[in-house]
Amino acid sequence: MAELAESKPDRAAYVLSAVYRAISWQASRHPSKRRTRAREYLQGYTAGKMADLLKDPSKSAVVNIFMPCEIFHALGITPTVPEGLSAYLVCTACEQNFLRRAEENGAADTFCSYHRTLLGAAETGVLKKPMIVANTTLACDANQLTFARLAQIWKVPHVVIDVPYEANEDAVLYVHDQLRQMAMTLQEVSGKTLDGRKLQAAVKRSMQAQDNFREYLKRRPAVHFPESFTPELLSDISQHVYLGTQENVEYTKLLLEDVKKAPKLTTQKKIVWMHTLPNWQDSLMQIFQGEANTRAEIIASDLSYSSFTQMDPEKPFESMARRLVSDSFNGPGSRRIEATLKKAQEMHADGIVIFAQWGCKQTQGISLQAKRVFEENGFPTLILDGDGSDRMNGGAQQIVTRAGAFLEQLEGADA
Secondary structure, eight states: OHHHHHOHHHHHHHHHHHHHHHHHHHHSSOOOSOHHHHHHHHHHHHHHHHHHHHHOGGGEEEOOSSOOHHHHHHHHHHEEOHHHHHHHHTTTTTTTHHHHHHHTTTOOOSSSHHHHHHHHHHTTTTTTTOSSSEEEESOOOOHHHHHHHHHHHHOOOOEEOOOSOSSSSHHHHHHHHHHHHHHHHHHHHTTOOHHHHHHHHHHHHHHHHHHHHHEEEEEEEEGGOOHHHHHHHHHHTTTTTTTOOOOHHHHHHHHHHHHHHHOOOOEEEEEEEEEEEOTOOOOHHHOOOOOOOOOOEEEEEETTTTTTOOOOOSSHHHHHHHHHHHHHTSSSSHHHHHHHHHHHHHTOEEEEEEEEEOOOHHHHHHHHHHHHHHHHTTTOOOEEOOOOOGGGGGGGHHHHHHHHHHHHHHTTTOO
């Protein structure tokens, strides 16, 4: 695939699109018994969208994970994020060529690998230009560089939503006005008129999906789910980028049905996870997944519950703005720490893992403070250094050893 991406990028895009289309077909027609119905449904939907993006991105937008996407969905524009596409590229073992190309064109090897992978896919020509790129200033500093560079590569419009550090009504109004302006830009580039009723319906679907997911999280600690890192990562994306879609409502309905039917948790330790998940790391996944797993399960990750807030379909722009400003990733790191502490307490977690993704200065910067706060409140905490999208930068054996030792610590607490 590396040679194909360099010499025949169109062919490489076609092959990858076909692979992801096959994954989508298999998930929808012949779902794996190793995953729940909900996770297979989400896998099929996401893989299909990735296939569409690589085949014809002209009706798509590349956005960051925190961008409120109901406007895009109401206009029939499909948004995708670096974390999503990069997760698929690394699972098909072709990320190294894209990482190398990004570095050859000036991206530092310390830059977020999710973003480097996306940049490399664009710079090789495997990922053709979308309709528009758009990002918020929340909460990743890589956003400002990556999306500006992508707009330059593709020569497409670029929208930036500036999110104030302080969460107050002035900030909500400020973001509200920017979202309205973005809606005007999207209408111009798409040639479509935004139907207010469709936008209100999208916000209503966001409310339904978040309500379902809240109920799922309440029930999750009591049951055993034979899951993997990829479905959990996709859940993170679903609670941001997919908000506003009927498919996300359906996913969360299925998730709630699955959790109601799941067998009771027995000996597994309940882990709350902070940040992204290295879904390519098979040896680490074996510790936290599988029907035969009796050691530990990830019951929640902080990206999936960071944006819960009250919304009003009659005020769609205000609702999206409030959700963005209120996100626990916005503002001081203490807000994010407090949100995870509260969730760990609500879910009666046994421990917390902070995945200090190399290249994410925000997560690395708060990791020691978070560990101190969590442990002062009775939650053993592991800071796990690693990489979400670069297998050559993973330190696989060291990660597995440290995770194993952490679980022994949790198990020893019961002795």
